[in-house]
Amino acid sequence: MLQLYTYFRSSATYRVRIALALKGVPYTSIPVHLRKDGGMQHSSVFAALNPAQLVPVLVDGDALLTQSLAIIEYLEETHPQPALLPSDALGRARVRSIAQAIACDAHPLCNLRVLQYLQNNLGVTDAQKDAWYAHWMALGLEALEKDLAHHASTGIYCHGNTPTLADCCLVPHYTNAQRFYIPLDHYPTLTRIVHSCQQLEVFQQAAPHRQADAE
């Protein structure tokens, strides 16, 4: 059975949990507490497993996979149904682009290690840290809203009427924004799509508060 190194609040891992749930792939969770004792992802055991010292890590037999989007593409190839990528090249490019707008542009600036560096190394105030978070979140959400609100391929979900890789990324990102009280009134399309996703039991299964290591 697949093994997933996970942390309930890690939004990159949450993406993979959604993909696994959507595809109905069974797996065992191995919790990695990102905040305990300076972060268990920095332990020698975990660092030997993944030198980047980040979750998620997916273990499939002898193979060890890192990076949430690479893992989801791997799941798409090894468990093709239900498909999380459209059947046409342009549709796939759009879905991957939405996913990467979150995974490459917005999320990396708002994750734990960056906020820790701002506080510990640059000595920013709580207000400056919150402003940093709000700035990058808003920038990313605004661009996504503009794209999704006006694109003919947007459906019940980010792309069409079945969940895709883009929704696997949007839901964790949006729920992070909620957790940090980012105003979301200006993003009606994103809000509608996230609510549609959250109606589905498979999205609920993958949610942070449903994980064994939730606090």
Next chain:
Amino acid sequence: MLQLYTYFRSSATYRVRIALALKGVPYTSIPVHLRKDGGMQHSSVFAALNPAQLVPVLVDGDALLTQSLAIIEYLEETHPQPALLPSDALGRARVRSIAQAIACDAHPLCNLRVLQYLQNNLGVTDAQKDAWYAHWMALGLEALEKDLAHHASTGIYCHGNTPTLADCCLVPHYTNAQRFYIPLDHYPTLTRIVHSCQQLEVFQQAAPHRQADAE
């Protein structure tokens, strides 16, 4: 013909330029000056094209594509030869993971808009900005070196003996590090691979100094 909105120093665009050159796909470059007049990527014309106000943007007929890795996957699907992804699922996962370690973890923290925010909004000193840049670059390069130095699939290039998506990402990232005087002695595997890539005329064609908008 394809049109690529580009900036000679944009490392995300450089990735796409390498992929286009490797595949021999002709295209027209449309320069977007990221530093002139507050950044032409923020102009109303460009923002209407790409709400994220980032390069690259690839135009293929009526279709407009964003996000460097999504664009390269699209090129891989529409121009399969030479392949930039391995033929096996695990190999593809590894190549995508290396690409994303750069595009999702390392690069987003070191790009222009982030350095501008640190200076303009947080008022950090030049030394603090340089330390930030060096910190995230070293963290990413160390993890990559550990992975590539010990993996059986590492060859002349990041994965095997032909260039892949991973090399399209590594070369721009590494040359950025060189430009900012990041010490690179500790990364012999990365250095060897980048040198192998730079022997190839197609990588040279894509380099910043060879672009029409180079300064």
